Structures are given as structure tokens and as C-alpha cells.
Amino acid sequence: MAGQDSVKTAARTLDLLEIFAKARAPLSLTEIAQRINAPISSCHSLVRTLxxxxxxxxxxxxxxxYxxxxxxxxxxAIARHDPLLEKLTPILEGLMKATGETVLLGKRQGDQITYLEVIEGSHIVRYTSSPGDLKPLHSSAIGKSLLGxxxxxxLAALLARLKLPRVTENTVTDAKALTEELDASRARGWYQTLGENIVDVMAISISRHLLDETLGVALAGPIARMQQNRDAYLAHLMEVGAAFDSLAAELRGL
Structure with missing residues (x-):
């Protein structure tokens, strides 16, 4: 029970901090308790500790x-010394500047993808997300690139046990169809989603190995603009893949 209580306390602490990002204003104990669905006494203890x-x-x-x-x-301080991001961020920023689209770096965590870095595009209308956001393996471009x-x-064993919920009407929810798509994408060297995670968003992705980690990089934006510029965007994305490969070789030689 002590372990369960510790996990619950940790979750409530994170919930408490996250509600301020949504509220963007000071909150009373009563408001905090209502928003994280916890007793006022528990919230009082958390607030006093924090x-x-x-x-x-x-x-x-x-x-x-507040x-x-x-x-x-x-x-x-933590972000400045991330062993992956301090080397990869300049490459990712270059991709954003070359395309104007949002750049995503992700890694598989269990049965989901976690975004490690999000560099928002420069277009007024753009895809937005945040580091730490979790996405399904089967409906995200990075997820597909890592499944591939x-x-x-x-892969067959994973898809046999993995639920493939319909995130949008375009989500591929059939394991056989998804496997066939992954095979075709692997052969051409890149992966995509077309309104499968968010209805009006298209993303293209590749994956690379770096520091014994498999990472996915994606470009995401409105479908019409992504389709219009797909070939140019793919060329820039492949340049990032080559930069990742060069960096991986350099690190192996150290």
C-alpha cells in the first residue's frame, strides 16, 4: 500500500503542476482539489510540501x-544537458528553417511514442504539440517509422496484442493492412500519416539509430501544404537522416 500511495502522490503532484499551465492564474485549495479530483486535505499537504x-x-x-x-x-538545466537533444537540436532546427513545418523527435516508450523535442513551424497555420506528449504507435508517423x-x-507478435483504436476516420486499424503499409514504406525509406492522428494533419517520418537508441524524426503540417511540398520536404528530411548517420558514426569513433 505504501508503494501505491507513493505513486498516487507523485501523480497528484504532477496533476497539480499541470493544472496551472491550463489555468494560467493563481488557484485556491478548493479549486485545485476540484480540478485534480482529490481531497482538500491531500492538496493542502502537497501545497505545503511544494x-x-x-x-x-x-x-x-x-x-x-501559484x-x-x-x-x-x-x-x-536538465534540458541543456540532455545527451540526445544537445547534439540533435541544431539539426532539427535546420530542418524547421528549411521547411517552415513543425519538426518532431520521438522515441518509443512501451506501446506509445513520446515526443522528446518539438520545434514548432514558422507558418501561421501549423501543427502544434509539446515535448512529453504521447502518441499511438499505429497512427503517428514516428510510430510507424519505429514499427518499420x-x-x-x-512486429507480428506486437500487433497481435496491441490494440489499434480508431483515432480518426482515417486511422489504419487492421493489423494486416498496417503491416503491408509498413513493408511498402520500409522499401521506399520513409513513412507517413494522412489525417490518421489529427484529421487535417499530414506527417512524414524517418528513423535512425543513435547512441544505441532508435529515434524517429517527423515533419508535420496541414495536409494541403504538406502534399504540395512533399518531395522538397522529403529531400530535407533525408538530409537530416544523413546528418544523424554521420553523427552516429562520429560518436561510435569516440
Whole structure:
């Protein structure tokens, strides 16, 4: 029970911090409790602990709570020394500047994809997401690019147990059809989604091995613009793949 309580406390702490990003304003204990669906007594203990560690402060007026910048400072220090991102971010930023589209870097975590980096495009109308967002393997371009790296038997076993929910009306939910698409995409060297994760968004992706990790890189944007510029975008994406390969060779030689 102690372990379960610790996990619940950790989840509530993260929930508490995340609601401030949505609220964008100080909140009372009652408002916090309602938004994270937790007892006021539990929220009071969490707030007191976070306050004692310098992560939140209490406004004297109406006793409302708001985070300090301590969490931001720690997050920035962590991000600056990410063993993958400090080397890959300049390459990803170059891809965004060359295309104007949103660039995504992702890694498989269990049965999902986690975005490690998101560099939003420069177009007014663009795809938006955030680092840490989770996406399904079968309906995301990065997910498909990583599935495409698997051996046939391993892939078949995964798809046999993996649920393939319909995220949009365009999502491929049949394991056989998905396998055939992955085979064709592997042969041409890149993968795509066409309104399968978000109805009006198209994404193209490749995957590469780096530091014993398999990573996926994708470009995402509105379907019409992505289709119109697909060949040019693919050329830039393949240049990123070559840059990843060169970096991987350099790191192996160190």
C-alpha cells in the first residue's frame, strides 16, 4: 500500500503542476482539489510540501497558490544537458528553417511514442504539440517509422496484442493492412500519416539509430501544404537522416 500511495502522490503532484499551465492564474485549495479530483486535505499537504521546497508560493490575497520559477530553472538545466537533444537540436532546427513545418523527435516508450523535442513551424497555420506528449504507435508517423524497424516476427507478435483504436476516420486499424503499409514504406525509406492522428494533419517520418537508441524524426503540417511540398520536404528530411548517420558514426569513433 505504501508503494501505491507513493505513486498516487507523485501523480497528484504532477496533476497539480499541470493544472496551472491550463489555468494560467493563481488557484485556491478548493479549486485545485476540484480540478485534480482529490481531497482538500491531500492538496493542502502537497501545497505545503511544494511551498517548503520553493516550487509554489501563497498569495496573501485570498490565499491563492501559484508556482515559482524554480521548476522552470530546473527543467532548463536538465534540458541543456540532455545527451540526445544537445547534439540533435541544431539539426532539427535546420530542418524547421528549411521547411517552415513543425519538426518532431520521438522515441518509443512501451506501446506509445513520446515526443522528446518539438520545434514548432514558422507558418501561421501549423501543427502544434509539446515535448512529453504521447502518441499511438499505429497512427503517428514516428510510430510507424519505429514499427518499420522491427523484425517481421517481432512486429507480428506486437500487433497481435496491441490494440489499434480508431483515432480518426482515417486511422489504419487492421493489423494486416498496417503491416503491408509498413513493408511498402520500409522499401521506399520513409513513412507517413494522412489525417490518421489529427484529421487535417499530414506527417512524414524517418528513423535512425543513435547512441544505441532508435529515434524517429517527423515533419508535420496541414495536409494541403504538406502534399504540395512533399518531395522538397522529403529531400530535407533525408538530409537530416544523413546528418544523424554521420553523427552516429562520429560518436561510435569516440
Amino acid at each position: 511551498q517548503s521546497r520553493g516550487y509554489v508560493y501563497i498569495l496573501d490575497h485570498r490565499k491563492r497558490v 508556482p515559482t520559477k524554480r521548476l522552470l530553472t530546473i527543467a532548463q 524497424q522491427m523484425e517481421a516476427a517481432e
